[in-house]
Amino acid sequence: GGDCCSIIRISLTNELLYAGYEHINGDYEISILSNGQASWINGGFNGYAIWYYSGYWLIGNSYSIGEFMGYIYASNDYYGLTDGKNEWHYTDGSNWISPTDQSDIQITCVNE
Numbered sequence: 001g002g003d004c005c006s007i008i009r010i011s012l013t014n015e016l017l018y019a020g021y022e023h024i025n026g027d028y029e030i031s032i033l034s035n036g037q038a039s040w041i042n043g044g045f046n047g048y049a050i051w052y053y054s055g056y057w058l059i060g061n062s063y064s065i066g067e068f069m070g071y072i073y074a075s076n077d078y079y080g081l082t083d084g085k086n087e088w089h090y091t092d093g094s095n096w097i098s099p100t101d102q103s104d105i106q107i108t109c110v111n112e
Helices: none
Strands: 007-012 026-032 038-042 048-053 056-061 072-075 088-091 105-109
Touching (some): 007 038
Antiparallel strands (some): 007 105, 038 048, 056 072, 072 088
């Protein structure tokens, strides 16, 4: 899963930086929502967050947690948030784009 991970690190490189997403990089601390689902937050209410919604992992504004909106998403087709097989997509404002190199989006657990 990824559900037991207390800190998730997002490292976006190359194509994601060209697209203007460097502000999403950083460490996200776990926060358990009232519905029992985990989310991870960086920067509080006005910062960014990672959450699960209806079969998708979403990365977006903290105040959008629990909604189906964000800047980056992946279908939860494998074994959770940090599974290397996840296929991430990002928006350029009007379209969803799959990076040419999926390794430009690294989402890892850094519990230590």
